[in-house]
Amino acid sequence: MSKSADTRARILDAALSEAPETGLAGLSIARLAKAAGMSKSGLFARFGDQEALQTAIVQEASARFRKAVVDPAQSEAGAAARLKALAKNWTGWQIGLNGAPCPVLQAAFEAPALTPKAAEAARQARRDWTAYIQQLARRAALEGGLPEGTDPAAFAFAFEGAGLAVQSYAAIQKRDDAGALAEAGFARLFA
């Protein structure tokens, strides 16, 4: 990695480490500069402005989500198998954060408080996810991996709900049964 890319990665890493405690919108440049071990002016020189920085943080959160949840499901043959892998990976990713909020969902729920481009990136990430799940559900129904007559839009809505309930149970309510309830809840979507 070049020195420039390395610095950028270090800043985004610091941002995603701090965000659970401050929120993404509440992440001050001063705090982030301190966490990344650089000056405020150095940090601005790297990203330009607050909006570009916030947008980069949202994109970095999405990239980590893809790497942990989406990419490992690509080897599954068949849309239903891929959906099941996505459900399992999404649950595991959230539980693995040990009570910290999922940064992708945190950004989405904080969208109104973010700068416009960062907010739009956070909203678009959820739209893309919804469209992806809906498209896989359509294919799975055609392939026979989901019951005939499955409504892809209804499936995607229920899938989103199960994933968000994991966030509510694990990260907000701090319950220890989120994983078991998610497994059963996602399984019902395929029954």
Add this chain to the structure above:
Amino acid sequence: MSKSADTRARILDAALSEAPETGLAGLSIARLAKAAGMSKSGLFARFGDQEALQTAIVQEASARFRKAVVDPAQSEAGAAARLKALAKNWTGWQIGLNGAPCPVLQAAFEAPALTPKAAEAARQARRDWTAYIQQLARRAALEGGLPEGTDPAAFAFAFEGAGLAVQSYAAIQKRDDAGALAEAGFARLFA
């Protein structure tokens, strides 16, 4: 209403009007004082400190949620009918905010960034809601309003998911099909 109670109500009203744009954690005393038409010192004199103010805002959000969603369902006879009314009212409450976030969910998802007492109030509100839905589901299964063998914990998890999916679709993704998908999604929980 006494003048003191009226001032308090005016401050909380201003806070919940500003919160969609700033987040609850990002709501500065200066901005809130301006919105409520009073001085910063007057505002602090009313609430004591930032933590007491944030906690009062979280409690006010919960009170509005109860009034709009929970109270109107109390006249329903039978636990299943009450659950159906809660589902309808919860959907209607979220859709009725016209794209603004639900303040109860906003507080819950921002909890890590809130002061400790306010964060705990936001988390506890979701725990209370989950316990309430689970208790109604248990009663509904005994009364025959839900299929025999319904697992109350699984029902409450799915119910939470459907409500959170409404938030994702209506307030985050800004889709206009959240209401229709919620109606179908909640209906499946009772089938």
